[in-house]
Amino acid sequence: MGDSVMPSERPDRLEEACAVFGVYAPGEDVARLTCFGLQALQHRGQESAGIAVGGNGTVVAYKDLGLVTQVFNESTLSALQGDVAVGHCRYSTAGGGGWESAQPHLSAIDDVLIALAHNGTLVNTTRIRAQLVGQGVQLYSNTDSEVAAKVIGAETSRTHHLREGIRAMMCLLEGAYAMVLASPDALYAFRDPNGIRPLCIGRLDNGGWVVSSESCGLDIVGATYLRDVEPGEIVRFSAEGMASEQGVPAGPRASCIFEYVYFARPDSVLDGQNVYTARREMGRILAAEAPIDADLVLGVPDSGLPPALGFAEASGIPYADGIVKNRYVGRSFIQPTQAMRQNAIRIKLNPLPQVIAGKRLVVIDDSIVRGNTSRKLVEMLKAAGAVEVHLRIVSPEVEWPCFFGIDTDTQDQLIAANMNNQQMCESIGCDSLAFISLEGLHRAVTADHPGFCDACFSGNYVIDIPDSLQETGFFERNRVTSYAGGAPRSNTTTEG
Ligand SMILES: O=P(O)(O)OC[C@H]1O[C@H](OP(=O)(O)OP(=O)(O)O)[C@H](O)[C@@H]1O
Numbered sequence: 001m002g003d004s005v006m007p008s009e010r011p012d013r014l015e016e017a018c019a020v021f022g023v024y025a026p027g028e029d030v031a032r033l034t035c036f037g038l039q040a041l042q043h044r045g046q047e048s049a050g051i052a053v054g055g056n057g058t059v060v061a062y063k064d065l066g067l068v069t070q071v072f073n074e075s076t077l078s079a080l081q082g083d084v085a086v087g088h089c090r091y092s093t094a095g096g097g098g099w100e101s102a103q104p105h106l107s108a109i110d111d112v113l114i115a116l117a118h119n120g121t122l123v124n125t126t127r128i129r130a131q132l133v134g135q136g137v138q139l140y141s142n143t144d145s146e147v148a149a150k151v152i153g154a155e156t157s158r159t160h161h162l163r164e165g166i167r168a169m170m171c172l173l174e175g176a177y178a179m180v181l182a183s184p185d186a187l188y189a190f191r192d193p194n195g196i197r198p199l200c201i202g203r204l205d206n207g208g209w210v211v212s213s214e215s216c217g218l219d220i221v222g223a224t225y226l227r228d229v230e231p232g233e234i235v236r237f238s239a240e241g242m243a244s245e246q247g248v249p250a251g252p253r254a255s256c257i258f259e260y261v262y263f264a265r266p267d268s269v270l271d272g273q274n275v276y277t278a279r280r281e282m283g284r285i286l287a288a289e290a291p292i293d294a295d296l297v298l299g300v301p302d303s304g305l306p307p308a309l310g311f312a313e314a315s316g317i318p319y320a321d322g323i324v325k326n327r328y329v330g331r332s333f334i335q336p337t338q339a340m341r342q343n344a345i346r347i348k349l350n351p352l353p354q355v356i357a358g359k360r361l362v363v364i365d366d367s368i369v370r371g372n373t374s375r376k377l378v379e380m381l382k383a384a385g386a387v388e389v390h391l392r393i394v395s396p397e398v399e400w401p402c403f404f405g406i407d408t409d410t411q412d413q414l415i416a417a418n419m420n421n422q423q424m425c426e427s428i429g430c431d432s433l434a435f436i437s438l439e440g441l442h443r444a445v446t447a448d449h450p451g452f453c454d455a456c457f458s459g460n461y462v463i464d465i466p467d468s469l470q471e472t473g474f475f476e477r478n479r480v481t482s483y484a485g486g487a488p489r490s491n492t493t494t495e496g
């Protein structure tokens, strides 16, 4: 295997983040609860789904390619009986898209199995994978996540303590990880030292425990939100209750700010901040930062709707439903043919000429990555009779790739990394284009901690990006440079 992050076959648009879910609840149908949790988190990844259940001295798993409801039915669920379960929905960032890369990944500790589910991307697995192979450990996929599972297995075999195995993995592997792990009799949850991807804990009425990427996963199974897993923390749920320890020291806090803009569901609360409220506030702030004279404010469904409401409130321009979304078209469920791909947005979005004809529109979307969505959308809106289309985007320009669990493409594909505002406007065909400022975005998101990752906007990566990944992600001119908004630091390290 080469680099951890797939260098080729990137998607056309911003993609998702993966979901993890875990339950410890003896006496409950833990697989069924996990299946419901995964359905609430389906927006985070649609390539594969899997559930592993621990009990009776072992762990069994079932996983396949497809959506949760395609993979699981009554008979697959009823075969998964136990006290503890972990589940996963995947959007691949490392390794291929085949069955063997689907999660959870199993690992053997002598004759006992464990199952691991991972959201995030690890940036330094190449050398560690080679070491594992050298030790005779068999890996079945080329994903970063399976390397983590096998490190935990190998280190636990050596030390005879699962927590030591998890701790060793946390010391060895760098990058973003929110993970849940099932053993035959306990559930573990742990998060990288920077807390990049989200992970929260809830409690069932009967005393069971639930862990979920987003709090909307707790809501669907009737669990009460307790708190988020802390950066570097290992939490264990078992017959002795909940026990916490610091696996590795916490580093600078860098929770993904893009979760609030696009990835997470609006009804989720991440680290104390509700996503809907943050999105509405982003719209308000953008209205103050980039005012425009227009007749109507439209949001691009779904994630553009709350900020459009905020923009309308702050600007006094009436809000209107002018774009209809086909809710049965998934994010990456049915891949269109090449010819259809050009028009993919038409499958999903359709303007309402009855509302927009003859009107000057402000159109709010969450992000522009390659610019394909906005270009097609503006064309459709003008064909439907809009006289002016002013695009307002509630994230700053995406100019840098993400190496922490999101496919934001390589720098040469990012429109804002290649064009200035006027060129983007011409390329997209809009009458004006403005993005929220980075400072404005930070002001809209007030979580219970001060630290966010905003590297895809600022180029300020909290973890050094290995040379091998820089070669696939960055422009030549941006390699081996220092940046970080006036606080220069190297973004270069040699893996290994
Ligand atoms: O500039 P681009 O490369 O086109 O990417 C940006 C678009 O990608 C996302 O939408 P997407 O259609 O993926 O999903 P959504 O329906 O959840 O908004 C995002 O909401 C933007 O609309």
Ligand SMILES: NC(=O)CC[C@H](N)C(=O)O
Binding pocket: 016, 017, 018, 019, 090, 091, 092, 093, 094, 095, 101, 118, 119, 120, 121, 122, 143, 144, 145, 405, 406
């Ligand atoms: N989006 C994610 O979190 C991906 C998890 C993991 N890196 C994989 O590719 O399977």
Ligand code: SF4
Binding pocket: 196, 255, 256, 257, 258, 259, 401, 402, 403, 404, 405, 406, 408, 453, 454, 455, 456, 457
């Ligand atoms: S680089 Fe962007 S998308 Fe990736 S973790 Fe940081 S803020 Fe989130």
Ligand SMILES: [Mg+2]
Binding pocket: 300, 301, 302, 365, 373
């Ligand atoms: Mg969109």
